[in-house]
Amino acid sequence: MEKTWFITGCSSGLGQGIAQSVLRRGGRAAVTARDPSKLNTLVQSCPERILPLQMDLNDKESIEHAVQEACQWFGSIDVLVNNAGHGYRAAIEESTPEAVEEVFQTNFFGPMRLTQLVLPQMRARRRGQIINITSIGAVRGALGNGYYSAAKGAMELASESLAKEVKHLGIRVMLVEPGALRTGFYGDRLKSSRLSIPDYDVLAEQYRKGPQTNRHNQLGDPIRAGEIVVETSLRPDAPFRLLLGSDAVQAAKETLETRLRELQLWMDTSRQSDFSENSFSGE
Numbered sequence: 001m002e003k004t005w006f007i008t009g010c011s012s013g014l015g016q017g018i019a020q021s022v023l024r025r026g027g028r029a030a031v032t033a034r035d036p037s038k039l040n041t042l043v044q045s046c047p048e049r050i051l052p053l054q055m056d057l058n059d060k061e062s063i064e065h066a067v068q069e070a071c072q073w074f075g076s077i078d079v080l081v082n083n084a085g086h087g088y089r090a091a092i093e094e095s096t097p098e099a100v101e102e103v104f105q106t107n108f109f110g111p112m113r114l115t116q117l118v119l120p121q122m123r124a125r126r127r128g129q130i131i132n133i134t135s136i137g138a139v140r141g142a143l144g145n146g147y148y149s150a151a152k153g154a155m156e157l158a159s160e161s162l163a164k165e166v167k168h169l170g171i172r173v174m175l176v177e178p179g180a181l182r183t184g185f186y187g188d189r190l191k192s193s194r195l196s197i198p199d200y201d202v203l204a205e206q207y208r209k210g211p212q213t214n215r216h217n218q219l220g221d222p223i224r225a226g227e228i229v230v231e232t233s234l235r236p237d238a239p240f241r242l243l244l245g246s247d248a249v250q251a252a253k254e255t256l257e258t259r260l261r262e263l264q265l266w267m268d269t270s271r272q273s274d275f276s277e278n279s280f281s282g283e
Contacts, residue, residue, distance in 0.1 A: 002026065002027065002028070003027050003028070003078035003079055004027070004028045004029070004030070004070075004074040004075070004076060004077055004078050004079070005018075005019075005022045005027055005028065005029045005030070005077075005078065005079045005080075005081060006029075006030045006032075006067070006070055006077045006079070006080050006081065006118065007019050007022070007029055007030070007031050007032070007081040007083060008032045008055065008057070008081065008082055008083050008084035008111070008114070009032065009033065009083040009084025009085065010031035010032060010033055010039060010042060010083075011033040011034075011035065011038035011039060012038070012222075013181060013222045014083055014133065014178060014181055014222045014225055014226055014229075015031070015081070015083040015084065015226075016042060016222070016223075016226070017222045017223040017224070017225055017226020017227065017229075018081055018083065018226040018229050018230055019031050019042055019050070019226070020042070020045070020223065020226060021226045021227045021229070021230040021231070022230055023045065023046045023049060023050065025230065026049075027049070028049045028050070028051075028074055029049065029050050029051070030050075030051045030053055030066070030069075030070035030073070030074065030077070031043075031050060031051070031052055031053065032052075032053045032054070032055035032066055032084065033052070033053075033054070033055070034054070034055070034056050035054075036052045036053065036054045039052040040052075051069070051070060051073045051074065053066045053069060053070065054066070055084075057084055057085075057105065057106045057109075057110025057111065057114075058102065058105050058106060058110065060113060063110060063113055063114055063117065064117060067114065067117045067118060071121070076121050076125070077118050077121065077122075077128075078127075078128055078129070079128070079129045079130075079131065079233070080114065080115065080118045080128075080129070080130045080131070081131045081133065081229075082111035082114060082115065082130070082131070082132045082133060082155075083133040084106070084110075084111075085106055085107040085111075085133070085152075086103075086106055086107070086191060087145075087148055087191065088103045088145075088147055088148045088191045088192065089144050089145065089148075089191070089192045089193075090144060090147070090192055090193035090195075091144055091146075091193075091197065091200045091203075092146045092147070093197060093200075094193040094195045094196065094197055094200065095146075095147055095193050095195075096193065096195065099147075099191070099193060100147050103147050103148060103151050103191075104147075104150075104151045104154070106151075107148065107151035107152060107155065108151045108152075108154045108155050108158075111132065111155065112155075112158060115130060115162070118130070119166070119171070122166075122169070122171050123166075123169050123171070125170075126169055126170040127170040127171065128170070128171045128172075129171065129172045129173070129174065129233060130159075130162070130171065130172070130173045130174075131173075131174045131175075131176060131229065131233055132155055132156075132159045132173070132174070132175055132176070133176045133178065133229075134152040134153075134155050134156050134159075134175055134176065134177050135148075135149075135152045135177060135178060136177050136178065136179050136243070136245075136247070136248040136251050136252065137149040137152055138152035138153045138155065138156045138177060139177060139248075139251065139252050139255055140251060140252075140255040143203060144203070156175055159173055159175050160240075163240060172238065173240065174232075174233055174238055174239070174240060174241075174242060175240060175241045175242065176229055176242050176244060177241065177242065177243050177244065177248055177252070178220060178225060178243075178244040178245060178248060179218075179219065179220055179243070179244060179245030179246070179247035179248030179249075179251065180218035180219060180220055180245065180247055181218055181220035181221070181222045181225060181244075181245070182218040182219075182220060182221065182222065219245055219246060219247055220244065220245040220247075225244050225245070228242075228244065229242070229244070
């Protein structure tokens with residue numbers, strides 16, 4: 001595999017797992033982190049085929065510079081992996097506009113800008129692939145996870161549209177929906193609101209950051225998950241949507257079954273909003 005991959009959020013976790021898999025397969029990788037010193041171990045494993053880059057999804061110039069540098073170093077980008085992001089835990093009412101804006105910038109607007117910057121060269125070559133890492137949180141909204149789920153959900157819907165827009169250009173799009181991975185997600189990458197409204201205290205154990213911070217019992221192995229992402233993306237029959245983890249599979253299954261039951265229960269009511277055959281809509 002001689003493709004060049006541009007992978008965001010590679011200092012640890014799933015991004016690091018994807019990068020390691022790419023390098024093991026002989027690929028080239030531009031890997032990003034807000035603090036590039038955290039990429040040193042990854043770089044030392046294969047210095048001749050890896051380019052470490054400083055990039056912050058909240059900084060448009062940083063994003064543009066990273067893409068330019070990767071293209072100058074490798075010539076082009078064949079696969080973009082939008083993996084970088086962070087969690088955010090707070091009730092809807094407890095969140096500040098500034099915090100919500102940052103969640104969307106990191107988890108949606110930044111990755112979409114990166115996608116826009118990479119697409120022209122993919123269009124010119126009539127080939128390429130974009131892999132967007134979302135979350136099982138995009139499949140169903142969890143308690144205290146509303147804004148994070150909304151940002152990841154926006155990524156999913158944008159990806160569905162993008163896949164239809166670029167298919168005829170030879171560009172493929174794949175969504176990856178991980179469950180809980182054993183990473184630093186519940187540490188410094190999990191942010192929360194400073195505002196605490198007493199009426200929500202009864203739910204605190206289920207969503208506020210404190211009780212979640214030191215969790216290290218997640219089912220998902222980020223290194224194995226990274227291997228699966230790369231392996232699946234290379235298949236000609238790669239799915240548009242790939243769940244990662246038995247917990248993600250179970251959550252998605254339950255969510256879709258619930259939606260289907262509700263649809264069947266209320267579809268007669270839903271259909272009543274149509275014009276009847278004998279009605280006249282007017283001008």
